[in-house]
Amino acid sequence: MATMQRTRKKAAPIIKPFDRAVEFHGHVCPGLAIGYRAAELGLKELACRRAMDEELVAVVENDACGVDAIQVVTGCTLGKGNLILKDYGKQAYTFMDRKSGDGVRVSLRQTPDEMDPVLSRLRGKVMSGIASAGEGAEFRKRMNGAVESILAMPGEKLFEIRRVKAEIPEKARIFRSVKCTKCGEMVSEARARVQDGGFVCITCHGVYTREC
Numbered sequence: 001m002a003t004m005q006r007t008r009k010k011a012a013p014i015i016k017p018f019d020r021a022v023e024f025h026g027h028v029c030p031g032l033a034i035g036y037r038a039a040e041l042g043l044k045e046l047a048c049r050r051a052m053d054e055e056l057v058a059v060v061e062n063d064a065c066g067v068d069a070i071q072v073v074t075g076c077t078l079g080k081g082n083l084i085l086k087d088y089g090k091q092a093y094t095f096m097d098r099k100s101g102d103g104v105r106v107s108l109r110q111t112p113d114e115m116d117p118v119l120s121r122l123r124g125k126v127m128s129g130i131a132s133a134g135e136g137a138e139f140r141k142r143m144n145g146a147v148e149s150i151l152a153m154p155g156e157k158l159f160e161i162r163r164v165k166a167e168i169p170e171k172a173r174i175f176r177s178v179k180c181t182k183c184g185e186m187v188s189e190a191r192a193r194v195q196d197g198g199f200v201c202i203t204c205h206g207v208y209t210r211e212c
């Protein structure tokens with residue numbers, strides 16, 4: 001009697017609620033919502049759960065609010081070495097699964113200001129300090145509306161989502177520390193410079209150049 005082979009599907013990833021990202025970040029804003037949705041879509045596309053160690057790698061192309069949501073949802077953090085910042089000023093995020101080698105890139109199609117031109121106009125007034133009380137209230141209302149829209153919008157409408165060939169970096173390494181001969185502080189050997197025959201930290205290392 002032939003044995004039936006059962007294919008086991010990956011369970012859908014459990015996505016932490018948006019409130020957890022808000023708690024970590026400190027306030028609600030459209031940028032945080034963008035990062036939250038990007039992380040959610042990344043996990044779902046890769047069928048991966050939140051990283052406990054370095055199972056996932058996230059490459060973020062900005063240092064804005066959304067990166068906090070990326071850390072909360074995916075478990076990719078600077079401390080673990082699986083969150084890599086390439087500050088290109090782009091709302092784009094790449095997620096990679098070390099086990100499968102799969103990768104997905106999620107990039108924003110439109111900014112909240114492009115979605116709502118009135119929000120853009122009010123933002124300029126609020127940031128320059130010339131908004132009236134009514135304009136300030138309207139700005140906050142539209143900001144909250146933008147967050148709600150981002151959280152509810154279909155992923156493919158909010159982002160361009162495409163599979164990419166993952167160039168997965170090596171896992172984070174732990175280097176020994178050496179003492180800077182100038183300031184006396186400890187510095188990772190991998191980040192130290194050699195000067196006058198001893199180790200110095202980057203901040204104490206003088207720049208040598210012969211450019212005019």
